[in-house]
Amino acid sequence: MQLVTKRDIIKQVISDWEKAYSSGLYGGDKLEILEKLKKINLNTVSAKKIDSIIGNKSWTSLNCSVCGKHSDKVVVLKDLYDRLGNTCIVYLCLNCVLKINNLFLKDLGKD
Ligand SMILES: [Zn+2]
Numbered sequence: 001m002q003l004v005t006k007r008d009i010i011k012q013v014i015s016d017w018e019k020a021y022s023s024g025l026y027g028g029d030k031l032e033i034l035e036k037l038k039k040i041n042l043n044t045v046s047a048k049k050i051d052s053i054i055g056n057k058s059w060t061s062l063n064c065s066v067c068g069k070h071s072d073k074v075v076v077l078k079d080l081y082d083r084l085g086n087t088c089i090v091y092l093c094l095n096c097v098l099k100i101n102n103l104f105l106k107d108l109g110k111d
Contacts, residue, residue, distance in 0.1 A: 002093075006062060006072045011042045013050055013059050064093035 014037050021030035038052045047060035062074045071093035080088050092100075 002076050065090045066096040
């Protein structure tokens with residue numbers, strides 16, 4: 001279990017983009033974007049700036065797996081397995097974590 005912020009994923013955007021596109025198999029425009037990303041300071045750049053370089057918000061967005069809403073921070077649950085044994089990752093926003101907490105609190109003392 002780990003807390004991940006929007007800044008955390010912004011700091012990862014160059015290495016993630018390199019993993020996805022550095023082979024050059026997806027066209028020169030992906031490599032041009034990589035060069036633009038390498039020129040920015042990931043510790044201070046806004047998500048909006050990265051979105052404008054890449055052309056969409058998918059590389060700077062965190063969405064809750066339960067409610068589907070965008071969140072600037074999520075708790076990430078990894079190494080979970082579905083009924084077929086496939087690994088899955090779950091992202092939880094604070095609101096959904098609080099709802100889970102309330103479910104446990106309502107159940108206290110019922111056993
Ligand atoms: Zn949520």
